[in-house]
Amino acid sequence: MEMICKTEQVDERDARSFDTPKGEVIVTQRDGMFYAYLNHCPHLGVSLEFQENQFxxxxxxxxxxxxxxxxxxxxxxxxxxxxxxxxxLTKIDIEVHSDGGVFFRA
Ligand code: FES
Structure with a gap:
């Protein structure tokens, strides 16, 4: 199973992107839950950010x-x-393991 990042890399109410074999993935945290999306705007199909990790x-x-x-x-x-x-946004199915790893759901 492919790890995207560790939970400690993404603060509550923040987001960061990570390069993965499936493309650039934005991981964000809200109320202790993690969510992931392709960094691909449905409007023009481009990356969302101008400045690194400003999502x-x-x-x-x-x-x-x-x-x-x-x-x-x-x-x-x-x-x-x-x-x-x-x-x-294109949602990525993820699962968070007890060791703090955020993984693509197989
Ligand atoms: S809103 Fe236009 S490219 Fe995202």
């Missing part, structure tokens, strides 16, 4: 695409504001 809006409520300001819910990747409203 959260100012309130750290939503994932944000820096290109045109689309906002995505952390829990399901649904776009709730912006040019791709109603579309969603």
């Amino acid at each position: 959260m809006d100012m309130d750290r409520e939503f994932l944000i695409c820096a290109n045109h300001g689309a906002l995505f819910q952390v829990e399901d990747g649904l776009c709730v504001f912006g040019p791709c409203k109603g579309q969603a």
